[in-house]
Amino acid sequence: MGDDATRAADGRLIDAVERIGDAGRAMLREAAKREGLSLTQAQLLLRVTTPSAGPQSTGSFARWLEVSAPTVSDAASALVRKGLLEAVPGVTGSGRSSWVPTTAGREAAERLHTWRDPLTAALAACAPEERAVALRVLLEAVASLHRTGRITVARTCLTCRFFQLDRPGDASGDWCGLLAAPLAPADLRVDCPEHQPAAAHR
Structure with missing residues (x-):
């Protein structure tokens, strides 16, 4: 494209x-x-x-x-x-x-x-994997806006210090270091109570 x-x-x-x-x-x-x-x-x-x-x-x-x-x-x-x-x-x-x-x-x-x-009824017409992709796309946008100060608070997986793009070892995929567990695309959170900002630990 x-x-x-x-x-x-x-x-x-x-x-x-x-x-x-x-x-x-x-x-x-x-x-x-x-x-x-x-x-x-x-x-x-x-x-x-x-x-x-x-x-x-x-x-x-x-x-x-x-x-x-x-x-x-x-x-x-x-x-x-x-x-x-x-x-x-x-x-x-x-x-x-x-x-x-x-x-x-x-x-x-x-x-x-x-x-x-x-909105829930409208989303029900989409396949679960399509909704998971949409969630990831929107969370990437939220994380970017948070990094540039456009969004003040973003308690999402993608802005958390525990979030890892690759699981430790030889397996790939999103990983939560706090839970020590993989994150399926639909598991990504928008408002996590255990969230700790990644920037605070850089």
Whole structure:
């Protein structure tokens, strides 16, 4: 494929990712509206209720959501007023408060998660190996954007110090040094709780 054809194909891929992103935001915004929430409030509630997230400070949530700390504080305060979050002092290890979901917050988050259903149905039409290739392509893009500072937080396999392209010994394939186990293409993680940034150990 020539340079012009490659650029054209890349452009179409970027356009497709943009359209999916636009559709995803619209679907989440609609789900948030049904819960009486803003888009940012819904994103924060979903993040707080993600098991891999753990206790986080305002700054941590801001970096993950790619918004300012005051924006997170405003969204969290609104969620507290609505009875969906509660403040817990000093759980992040820094002495600063974080938030945990209430029972009502977890129930609201479960309903919010349905925004993904149309995308899940669309992906079901693709073969598992095709989805695995798409996952790898997108994670490579995420890792590149993270290295150049375009994405602040990327807790993916490809940005982790434990990730190896080749298994120790004579076998090839992706390998997780923490788990001491091979990684199948579909096993690559987007938000790993054990993630340790590779740059911190170079």
